[in-house]
Amino acid sequence: MPTIKIPPVLRASVGGEREVEAAGANVREVLRALVAAHPATESQLFGGDGELNRYVNVYLNDEDVRVLDGLDTTVAPSDSLVILPAMAGG
């Protein structure tokens, strides 16, 4: 089952876990499974339109899914999703 790495800012919403497992064949399904298990994550992860919140970056292993196929990006059972807040540099 795919794993999801939880950033510090979201841990209170998942009972303090750093990593959780969630089933699904694409990013949308995996994140929706996370929301089903931990409803407090929904408003942080998703906007009212059902798309990813603008300031949330989700990575399939180490690649941003927004430049892959977004929420439709295929996820294998051995994959890891990483959720991170968008941060700038410069």
Add this chain to the structure above:
Amino acid sequence: MSARELHNRPCGGRYGDIVQSIGNTPIVELKRLSPKPGVRLWAKLESHNPTGSVKDRVARALIEDAEEKGAIASGQVILEPTSGNTGISLGMLCKLKGYPLKVVMPDNVTPERTQLLQMWGAEIIYSEGSKGSNGAVELALEMAAADSRYYMPYQYGNEANPLAHYNGTAVEILEELDNDVSAFVAGLGTGGTLMGNGRRLKEVLGDAVKIVAAEPMQGEPVQGLRSLDDGFIPPIIDLSLLDRKIFVTNSDAIVWTRRLLDEEGIFAGVSSGAIARVAARIAGELDEGNVVFVVADDGWKYLSSGVYTRPLEEIENLESTLWW
């Protein structure tokens, strides 16, 4: 011994002052780090700019843009959020041009950044390190809104930033490599390097060139945000221009910073290690062509951290330092 034959003209160029000498940086092939014989890996050494980083191009563009618009005149106080390099570059520009400079910078950067800013006469306001550069942006925006004496170039939202690359870095790369570039890899900070180079390279080469962003996997101590809504995406970033966007952990970034040094003699900052790692990966996925990556800064301002000399496990504050 006779002098070596000169292949390039001008030989670094002849300029009227140090500001004019910004840009025209060397591009160097890294044969040892290239994973395949048919793929040539090139480092664009932005570390050769006067203050040691790619941000000299940006700072010059930001100040000249403000001057051309009549937004600033001598004595005008400049305020800018930065994780360091843009502040240092503005420090040089502002000192030479007579603009007092205030920078807002996270308090968990290497101490050399503070010294360099002080050296150029900039006033530093520290923001909370756990909020990363996002915290510096937030504080600087508040300060600018509260005090009309400040002019804020705002590298995150000013098109002069990517234009410095569109009209500079990208043109130099295309010229040196005879319009033959398969992939361009740079770090994602403000987005200026990727957007400016990406636009120009795509205009000339179309989809034959892949634009690839390397970004830091922020250490947990610098993820001190209240909610994911405190994330920040610089307004100049257009994600549709990117073909790939890949994060690199601080550990891997430092391993590759050392590889650049040990295997190729390139003394670069930590973000450049991360960028090199992604560039080598992209090169490994191609069969032939030129892969260009940007060495964003040199290593001098990271010496105190021990990244070049200590074993990885002995580097203090690896995860709590803001390296980009």
